[in-house]
Amino acid sequence: MAEQKKSRVGIDIGGTSIKAGLISHDGEMISHRETPTPEDPNNGMDKINALITDWLDDSEDMIGVAAPGPMDLAKGIFLDPPNLKGWHDFPFVREFEEKNGKVCLFENDANAAAVGEYYAGAGQDARSMVYITISTGIGAGIVLNGQLLSGAQFSAGEVGNMIISGDGPKQVGLNIGSWEALASGTAIKKKVLDVYQSDGGAKELITKVGENESDAVHIFNDWIAHLAAGIANLVHVINPEMIVLGGGVMQGKDAILPKLIPAVEERVYVSLRDSIQIQPAQLGTKAGVVGASYLPVVKRI
CATH class of the missing domain: 3.30.420.40 (ATPase, nucleotide binding domain)
Incomplete structure (x- = not known):
């Protein structure tokens, strides 16, 4: 035996x-x-x-x-x-x-x-995958042909500080216009607090979008554009087979993905659009x- x-x-x-x-x-x-x-x-x-x-x-x-x-x-x-x-x-x-x-x-x-999703979650059928967590901040794990990209100083995947805009809020330790400052859960929470004087964050925003509240729709569309810009950058730099999205904000995936996927496709080369796979994470916490x-x-x- x-x-x-x-x-x-x-x-x-x-x-x-x-x-x-x-x-x-x-x-x-x-x-x-x-x-x-x-x-x-x-x-x-x-x-x-x-x-x-x-x-x-x-x-x-x-x-x-x-x-x-x-x-x-x-x-x-x-x-x-x-x-x-x-x-x-x-x-x-x-x-x-x-x-x-x-x-x-x-x-x-x-x-x-990222390793968990690659071996036992959404990325099991992919050869290369970028896992992005969208929560208090934004981070990523990159798996290429079954190998985890660590980097020379073990800092690969620190995508939150990637600059996607020439403008944006200033945050300690981050570039102005960084992806994290514009597209994280914290960024959504600040916008909701400013407009609605509420700390309901992404959950409240998505609820108000479902009610077609005009300010909420504007905030949501801007956030989708920022999120899509960062993903498009990663698609062009790494060209992974799959993008897997996790983190607390993705609890609203049913509202987010139908808007996000076409927004990413608009920002990448035409030749890449049909091959982009954007999937929600499966393993959760x-x-x-x-x-x-x-x-x-x-x-x-």
Whole structure:
């Protein structure tokens, strides 16, 4: 009888919660656990250990961990992620490996989500794929012929700072006219707040668009144009087989995609229009955990 393959463990550290999953080799979630993210990283390590300890004997020797950047992947440390302020400069990989006796593969959360969608989600049938998360900010993970594009300084996929306009709001750490400043969930929330004095964000905007409220339609169309411009840039630079869209804003995909797809097609070469596949992500909040579990098998560029 063939020896049964061990399952994989994936961990996703977020500003609000730490998620852990025991994942089969075909990407199915066997077990899932979650705990609030503490401010103190040493406490965080204890919480992670409590989540996964009883999985370790029967899991692979390498464990993937997804987390928000910036991070130094070569040294395995957090740098200064804004939503994990207490974790700045924390030597995560060293501490994890000392506590658990397993090899830790540390990765940016957008890249990990891209790996998850590529192996077990919307991108399973694609050879090359760009995963874009549209949420508080905008980030991306790029998979080319089954390999994750990391970049020389591990910064590939930082598409939020891509300039798509000569004008726009100024935000700390971002270029004026950056994609994130104009097309993120935060950008929508600011517009809705300015016009309606409400913090309902993308959900409220889409509701008002459905009611054909004129200001909402104007805001939505401008946002679609900005989002389409950034996607068109990625299509021209990378020419992926598929674009996969995730993040909280894409909960409104039924209203967004019918407008977004033709807007992207208008902005790319005619020869590319018939080949563009734009799909919603399939894994939802599980993408980081599932993707982290696949980090031991994905190759990097």
